[in-house]
Amino acid sequence: MKTTARLESALKKLYNAFHNNTLNPECCRQCAVGNILNNMDFWKHLSDSHGDLKLNYVGQIHETLGRKFNGYSPSELLKIEHIFLDACGYKLPLHYKNEKPVNPTDKDILFNGLTAVITYLCELDKVDNVMDYTKLFEIKDDNPKYALSKGL
Known part of the structure; x- marks a missing residue:
């Protein structure tokens, strides 16, 4: 699958953060x-919150001014963070009185955030969603419709 440079970079960083336990929704x-x-x-x-x-x-x-940070505009960055926090179970904007997950660094919670x-x-x-695995289970004439790449 063809991806853009900024997407590839972001995916690598998020993947590494998830697996190295350096992903924390409450830390900027x-x-x-x-x-x-x-x-x-x-x-x-x-933003203010x-x-x-x-x-x-x-x-x-x-x-x-059209500034981009690692390829993303300020509004795109805010949307990314908003989606992440929302999918992790936070009531937004983040505030100590608002609802939040009991264990924000739980792998299942983080996975939900990353998926979103x-x-x-x-x-x-x-780009087609790289997290969409449904094509792996499509069949045609009782055979897999798509073959797995050798890297899998």
């Missing part, structure tokens, strides 16, 4: 966007 450096941006937290200054979709003044300036984020990243780049 270790959340989905933090990992995509090389564990930097400057992106948190693009973690998980909010509204760009603040700083975010609007970067957006208007990867779906969105693929949509952004107009």
Whole structure:
């Protein structure tokens, strides 16, 4: 499957963060966007609340100037984080009084968040969802319709 450079980079970073236990929805450096941006937290200054979709003044300036961070615009970054937190079970925007998962670093919770984020990243780049495994089970004349690549 053909992907874009920014999608490939983001997928590798999220995959590594998930498997290296460095994915944490409550940390700006270790959340989905933090990992995509090389564990930097400057992106948190693009909005006033973690998980909010509204760009603040700083975010609007970067957006208007056409700035991209690892290939993503400020509004795309906020949407990525919003999707991640929402799929992990947070009531948004993130606030200590709002509902959140009991164990936010549980692998099942993180997997749900990553699945939602990867779906969105693929949509952004107009690429088939790399998490869609349903084609593996399609059959034609009692045989698999698609063959697995040798790497699997």
